[in-house]
Each structure stands twice: as C-alpha cells, then as structure tokens.
Amino acid sequence: MKIVRILEQTVPLASKIRNAVIDFSQMTASIVAVVTDIRRDGRPVVGFGFNSNGRYGQGGILRERIIPRVMAAEPRALLDEAGTNLDPFRVWQVAMSNEKPGGHGERSVAVGTLDMAIWDAVAKIEERPLAHVLAQRFGFGTPEASVEVYAAGGYYHPDKGLDGLREELRSYLDLGYDAVKMKVGGASIAEDLSRIEAGLSVVGDGSRLAIDANARFDPETAIEFARAIEPYDLKWFEEPVDPLDYLGHARVAAACSTPIATGENLFSAVDARNLARHGGLDPERDTIQVDPVLSYGLVEYLQVLEHMKEFGWSRRRFVPHGGHQFALHCAAGLRMGGNESYPQVFAPFGGFADDDSIEHGRVRLPDAPGIGIELKGDLHALYLKLLDTV
Numbered sequence: 001m002k003i004v005r006i007l008e009q010t011v012p013l014a015s016k017i018r019n020a021v022i023d024f025s026q027m028t029a030s031i032v033a034v035v036t037d038i039r040r041d042g043r044p045v046v047g048f049g050f051n052s053n054g055r056y057g058q059g060g061i062l063r064e065r066i067i068p069r070v071m072a073a074e075p076r077a078l079l080d081e082a083g084t085n086l087d088p089f090r091v092w093q094v095a096m097s098n099e100k101p102g103g104h105g106e107r108s109v110a111v112g113t114l115d116m117a118i119w120d121a122v123a124k125i126e127e128r129p130l131a132h133v134l135a136q137r138f139g140f141g142t143p144e145a146s147v148e149v150y151a152a153g154g155y156y157h158p159d160k161g162l163d164g165l166r167e168e169l170r171s172y173l174d175l176g177y178d179a180v181k182m183k184v185g186g187a188s189i190a191e192d193l194s195r196i197e198a199g200l201s202v203v204g205d206g207s208r209l210a211i212d213a214n215a216r217f218d219p220e221t222a223i224e225f226a227r228a229i230e231p232y233d234l235k236w237f238e239e240p241v242d243p244l245d246y247l248g249h250a251r252v253a254a255a256c257s258t259p260i261a262t263g264e265n266l267f268s269a270v271d272a273r274n275l276a277r278h279g280g281l282d283p284e285r286d287t288i289q290v291d292p293v294l295s296y297g298l299v300e301y302l303q304v305l306e307h308m309k310e311f312g313w314s315r316r317r318f319v320p321h322g323g324h325q326f327a328l329h330c331a332a333g334l335r336m337g338g339n340e341s342y343p344q345v346f347a348p349f350g351g352f353a354d355d356d357s358i359e360h361g362r363v364r365l366p367d368a369p370g371i372g373i374e375l376k377g378d379l380h381a382l383y384l385k386l387l388d389t390v
Contacts, residue, residue, distance in 0.1 A: 001084060001125075002075035004044065006067045006114070007033045009386050010057035017155035017345060020185030020216035028057035029349060030110070033386050034117040036086070038125050047121025048373045048383050051113045052293045052322040053346040054264075058110035066095045066110050085125045088118045092299040104267035108296045115297020116326050116371070124370040130326075131365050134333025138302070146362040147331045148338035150210065150235075151175070152323055153345060154182020154199065162198040168344065169202045175343055178361030179208045179235055185216030189228055196232060206233035215239045215265065219248040226256035236261040236287055244271070250280025261287035264321035267295045269303035276311035283312040287337070291321040292330050305334070323350045325371045332365050348378035 013027040034047040051058060070078065073094045080087040095111050123130040131143035151172035154165060165182070172180045182199050184192040196211060203209050211234060217225060222240035229237065236259040241248040243265035253260050260281055266272050272290055275281070288308060292301040305315060316337040320327040323342035331339040341363075342350025353366050353375035366372050374380050 001036060001038050001079065001086075003070065003078065003086070004035045004037050006071060006117075007035070007386050007389070008059060008062045008067065008113075009382075009389075010059040011382060013053065013346060013349070015345065016159070017157050018186065019155060019183045019212070019214040021214045022054075027053070029053070030057040030059055030062060030113050031382055031386060032062065032113050032117045033383055034114070034121050035387075036121055036125070040124070040127075045121060045124045046383070046387065047117040047119070047124065048371065049113045049115070049117030049120060049293075049326075050324075050349055051109050052291050052324065052327075053342070053349065055106070055109045055294060058106060058113060061107055061110035062114065065099075066114055069097055070094055070114070086118055086122050088115060088122060088297075089299055091115075091118050092297065096296075104271065104296070108267035108300075109294050112291075112293040112295060112297040112300075115299060116293055119298055119326070120370040120373070127369050129365060129368060130329040130371050131333035134298075134330065135335075138334060140333065140335050143329075143332040143365070144335055145332075146364045147328055148361055149177065149328075149341040149358065149363050150179040150181055150319075150338065150361070151177040151343050152181045152212075152340050153343070154180065154195075155345065156183060156186045162194065165195060165198050166202050169199055172343055173203065176358030176360065177341070177343075179203075179210065181210040181212055181235075181238070181340075183214065184211045184225070185213035189225055192225075193228060196229065196234075200232060207235055210235040210238060210261065212238035212261075213240050215242050217241055219245070219251045222248070222252045223255045226252055226258060230257050232258075234258050238262065238289070239264070246274055246278035247280075249275070250278065253280040253282070253286070259285050259287065261289055261319070263288045263290040264294070266290055269295075269300055269307050272304040273307040273311075276308050276313065283314065283317060286317065288313065288318050289321045289340075290318070292327055293322055298330060301330070325352055325373065325376070328352060328363070328365065329371055348376060348382065351376070 013029045032049040038045040123133045135143040238261040318336040319338040323340040
C-alpha cells in the first residue's frame with residue numbers, strides 16, 4: 001500500500017469571541033486529507049486531520065516542508081512491518097527529518113495536523129474506531145465506553161453581557177454537561193468576579209465551574225486573582241501565567257488553594273517534562289491539558305504521558321485541550337481523565353458526532369472506523385470539497 005497524495009487547505013474559523021489575549025476575528029485552521037491506495041466499498045481510504053483551535057492554519061509549513069518530505073519518501077519506509085498499513089511513527093520521523101530540536105511553536109501544529117490524518121487512515125484501514133486501535137496497541141485492551149467531558153465557552157463577546165453569559169452556560173447544562181468553563185483575565189478583577197458569580201448562579205457549585213485566563217497574568221497578578229477566587233472553590237484556574245514560566249506556575253500553585261490546569265500551549269515532551277520538574281504542580285490535585293494535535297501529534301503526546309508518569313502523574317490527571325473527536329478518541333483509548341468540548345464555538349471542528357448526546361457529563365464514542373469525521377456533516381463537507389479540487 002502507499003499514500004497516493006496529501007491535500008491541505010486553510011479554512012476560516014472566524015467569530016466575534018475573544019479571550020484575555022486574542023480575538024478570533026481572523027482565526028483560521030488547516031485541514032489535511034491523506035489519500036491511500038487502499039479501497040473500501042469502491043472508494044479510497046482517506047485519513048482526515050485538522051489543527052486544534054487557537055492556532056492559525058499551517059499551510060505554509062505543510063506545503064513547503066512536511067508534505068513534500070512524506071511524498072518523496074520510499075512508500076515502504078512509511079509502512080508497518082507487515083507492509084499492510086501506515087506506521088504513524090515512521091511517517092512522523094520522515095515528516096520531522098532535517099528539523100532542528102527546539103522552536104516548537106508553529107511547526108508542531110503542522111506536524112500534529114498531518115499526524116491526526118495518519119491515525120485516522122490507520123484506524124480506517126483496520127476498520128475500527130481509533131480509540132479501539134489505541135487501547136489495543138498501548139496495553140489497555142479496550143477503550144473507555146464513555147468519556148467525561150466539560151463544556152468550554154464563556155468567552156468575552158461584544159453582544160453578551162451577564163445575562164447572555166448565564167444563558168450560554170445554562171444551555172450547556174441543558175445539553176447534559178455537568179461542568180462548564182468560562183474565560184477570565186480580559187477585564188478588571190472586579191468585573192471578572194461578577195462574571196464568575198454569574199456563572200455560579202447557573203451551575204450552583206464551584207466544582208462545576210472552571211475559569212481560564214489564557215496565560216494573561218504575570219505571577220503577582222495571578223496570585224492576587226487566585227486569592228480573590230478562593231471563596232468560590234472552583235474546579236480549576238487555567239493557564240494563570242505564561243505557559244513557559246514554570247517558576248511562575250510554582251509561585252501561583254503555592255499561593256492558590258484552587259486547582260491549577262495548564263499545558264495546552266506546551267508543544268513538546270521536553271516542555272511538559274520541564275513543567276513537571278519546575279512548575280510546582282500537584283499530581284493529586286492539578287490537571288494537564290497538553291493538546292495531542294498542537295504538540296506534534298499523538299506520536300509526541302505518548303512521550304508526554306511517559307515523561308509525566310516519571311514525576312508521578314497519572315493519565316487520569318490528563319484532560320486534553322482541543323474539544324474535538326481526535327482528542328476524545330485519545331482520551332478513551334489511553335484511559336485519560338476526560339476531554340474538553342466546544343458545543344457552541346469553533347464550528348464545524350468543535351464537538352463530536354452530530355448524533356452524539358451528553359448524559360450526566362459523559363459522551364459515548366460511536367462505533368465507526370477512524371476518528372468519525374464522516375459523522376459530522378458540516379465538517380465532512382469541507383473534506384469532500386477538498387477532495388473535489390483534485
């Protein structure tokens with residue numbers, strides 16, 4: 001077997017929302033389709049991938065470096081030992097050839113986007129859901145039947161005041177979510193406290209409300225904010241400081257009774273290991289959110305899990321960023337602690353299969369080959385248009 005071609009396209013992901021650091025008025029994403037010569041029901045098996053929200057499309061890196069390397073490789077060099085399926089680890093090595101260590105920012109996103117498509121193709125060729133493939137390959141036997149998920153939203157929006165925030169969060173509970181997350185850091189502390197109290201008026205208990213500062217604060221301000229929110233007993237305080245300010249995280253963690261969540265903007269196993277070494281986080285209390293797409297894909301993410309294990313971190317303390325089907329399969333197949341979800345934002349990439357329902361804060365994975373992008377009508381349509389361009 002072999003890869004016949006790899007297609008990519010940058011697509012718009014614009015909206016009026018903003019967090020404490022950026023707005024999404026010009027946001028984009030990359031989609032990738034890996035077309036193989038394996039056929040099912042008369043059609044080629046195609047793996048689909050895209051990058052998680054919050055990072056722009058990576059078309060330049062994909063077109064100029066990553067895709068050409070893979071397409072120039074000897075086809076057998078990309079296959080497993082049996083020669084019957086792609087080997088994601090070998091594809092990854094080819095994609096990363098001639099790349100120096102470090103500088104993980106945008107390159108890691110491009111590689112992760114391709115990596116998602118490769119894993120989707122692998123699972124489709126095996127004719128199994130990706131979660132089942134991962135569970136068997138990495139020693140768990142079977143995946144979790146359902147995964148705990150929380151609804152991420154509560155962005156700053158020019159057309160939404162406190163009533164709009166309440167209405168949004170209430171809609172997530174109506175969908176079946178038990179916990180929600182909202183943004184802070186983009187207003188004064190007093191205003192953000194009012195927003196938090198509005199959220200609490202909907203969810204009732206602080207353990208059901210997480211807040212996300214998107215790395216907006218310096219350590220001193222983060223500590224001030226952490227002390228202000230202590231009475232609320234919130235689910236977690238996410239990204240209080242710059243993701244690479246490990247000692248800043250340690251200062252905040254030491255001064256904060258609220259659990260800390262961080263990691264979505266750490267893009268390598270080495271960065272995650274440094275967080276474990278120097279970040280002062282508690283493996284029994286805090287949450288790691290490294291994104292399996294933004295951090296060079298699942299191939300690198302598996303190393304993140306192993307590095308963090310050395311420092312006492314259980315996989316149950318991992319709740320991946322991204323809010324999409326790929327992360328959901330990773331969470332189920334590798335038996336992690338949960339997954340993010342975006343019920344109202346980042347369409348059509350956020351959320352799960354169209355027919356999925358949330359029950360008591362959990363979602364079941366559909367029994368479909370691969371990631372299941374075909375089960376999201378609007379998202380699948382993007383890939384059909386991409387394939388039609390050939």
